[in-house]
Amino acid sequence: MNTDVVIVGAGPGGCVLSYLLARSGVKTVLLERHDRLDREFRGYFFQPLVLKFFEQMGLLNDVLKMEHEKVDAFHFIDHGKTLFSVRFDDLPKPFNYGLIMSQPLLLQFLIDQALQYPNFTYLNGAIAKELIQEGSTIKGIKIKRRKDEVTIKSGLVVGADGRYSTVRKLSKIQIEKEQHKFDFIWFDMPASKDRKYPLQIRIENKGMLIYIPKGSQVVQVGWVIRKGTYPEIKSKGIEHFQKQLIAVDPGLEEELPKHLLDFKQCSVLDIQTATAKQWVRDGLMLIGDAAHIASPFSGQGNSLAIQDAVVAHDVIMKALEQKSFSLPLLKRYEEIRRPAVLQIQRIQKRQADLIGISNPLLLQLRRAVIPLIGKTALFTKMRDQLALGAQQITVKTAYFKD
Ligand SMILES: Cc1cc2nc3c(=O)[nH]c(=O)nc-3n(C[C@H](O)[C@H](O)[C@H](O)COP(=O)(O)OP(=O)(O)OC[C@H]3O[C@@H](n4cnc5c(N)ncnc54)[C@H](O)[C@@H]3O)c2cc1C
Structure with missing residues (x-):
């Protein structure tokens, strides 16, 4: 097979990027190792920012037709009393709630949307096995699909294959x-x-x-x-x-x-939290958990992966205009996303340290001080970053062909 972009992994990052590229007319192949999307563990909570992205893509009404629950707030209860609540319902309308819904159904919906475009191919039961490399440049990927071995030549390989990313390991990128x-x-x-x-x-x-x-x-x-x-x-x-x-x-x-x-x-x-030392190479890009793992406190992983996909879409479209997926062109994606992801990881670390206090004196202090901090501008800023992202990102709909 020959394609412009091959994306490994049909999680939230891979599916959103596939949809955006498919709709922008880019020849795209999405690979998923499982036959069925419910074979992998998938978190069901989505931050308000994800709703905003779906609205920008024109998909929100259809997403909300699927079974879902709206979440007004995330509560931290300390010995029966609310220590603090991350209130989504205080955010500006209409994206003033989080969403809980079946992730496999949402991913299948995104794949079905992308399949409306003839330039998009979805291969399930397809396991990434080996990178095709010429010098230091990645030129495609070898996969195993059922009994077949298939070679996919591609200008760009995107590793969206989660925390144990095969693509990251094959490209010998270290994680911290x-x-x-x-x-x-x-x-x-x-x-x-x-x-x-x-x-x-x-x-x-x-x-x-x-x-x-x-x-x-x-x-x-x-x-x-x-x-x-x-x-x-x-x-x-x-x-x-x-x-x-x-x-x-x-x-x-x-x-x-x-x-x-x-x-x-x-x-x-x-x-664990982890960050890959490099997120791009010539012909290669890592998004979502493959590039960085957030702690599960405050449900950030899905949102971060989707934010990566939205930024990657823009960077890939610009690289395609230059007819090159060289490192200097892809680097912009890492430059935009790394500081924002780091900021979220920092907030999560503070949360984890706070939650993990066991010293009785510090526990008393926590109970006295945190409810007050919960009312400050600093806390509101942190809530906004968790709910709406640490940077302004919008879906670049100008690339869409329809
Ligand atoms: C217990 C738990 C609960 C969580 N709950 C939440 C939550 O409620 N909200 C939230 O925001 N985050 C949650 N997270 C984090 C969230 O699941 C991840 O951050 C998010 O799924 C990352 O998305 P992704 O697209 O990068 O990768 P993933 O969702 O991990 O998807 C990677 C995909 O790649 C496929 N794949 C892997 N290797 C290969 C290969 N070699 N070839 C082909 N395909 C491959 C996998 O099968 C998978 O479908 C939770 C995590 C855990 C572990």
Whole structure:
């Protein structure tokens, strides 16, 4: 196959970039290793900025026809009292809410939209295996699709293949990791009709619980543990684990033992932030988690990946005008996005440090001081950056052919 751009990975970054390029008339191939999009874990929460982008693309009305929940605020509850809330409903209308919706359905919708353009091809069950390189320039990719090995020659390869990016590894780009003190245990639980689970973190001496409502009467439950202690937790048995969660939220007493029966229902997320040392090379670009991993506190990953895609679209279109995907032309993408991503990672680090306080004196100080800080202009600025991005970005619709 021959194409202008091949994108590896149909996550939010890869799907949005595919749609924007397809609509701009660029010959684009999107590869996804799974046959079905629900085979990968996918976060369901989207920041208000993502709504704004969909509006600019003219897709928001259709997106909102899919099953979704609107989120007014993200609450941090400390020993039963609200420590602070990230209020989306204080943002300027109409993008004054976050969105919770099935990510596989949203990704499929974006792919279907892109497939309306004859210059776009989607290959599922297609695993990126090897980069084609001439000197230091990337010229395409070799993939395995079912039993076939396929060579795709391409002016640009975009690695949108997530935190364990194959493209990043194949191109020998190093990442700088910053370990956190925590891991998360996640599981889904049916939410009873009588009880609401607003988006929140509940902090108690006995532990930290996170609720992410997933719509369709399902809530994603997160439990924060000290890094590396999952085997110890498992060895104490599921009932002991249930009791720990119930001690933090007694409201779980009836439902949890009915639904959480085995650790097989749980997955563990190694919390880390990381940044690739380079995001572009000649003929290559990394976007989303392949370039940078944000901590899951405050749900930034989807938004950051989509912001990357929006900026990458503009940079790729300009590079195409110059008929070159050389490093100096692609570098603008990294120059625009790296400082903004760093800023979000910095805010998240402060949040994690605050949440992780265990010293009793500091805990008292936190309870006294944070509710006051929550009312300051500095806090509002941080909220705006988390909800609407750390920089002004708009979809460049002038490139669209229709
Ligand atoms: C437990 C958990 C909960 C989270 N919850 C949220 C949330 O609610 N909101 C939020 O904003 N963020 C959340 N995140 C973070 C968010 O999921 C990521 O930041 C986001 O998905 C990154 O998007 P992406 O497009 O860069 O990559 P991904 O979404 O990771 O997509 C990468 C795609 O590449 C494919 N792929 C990988 N390797 C290959 C290969 N070799 N060949 C072909 N295809 C390949 C994968 O199958 C995948 O489909 C969460 C993360 C975790 C782990």
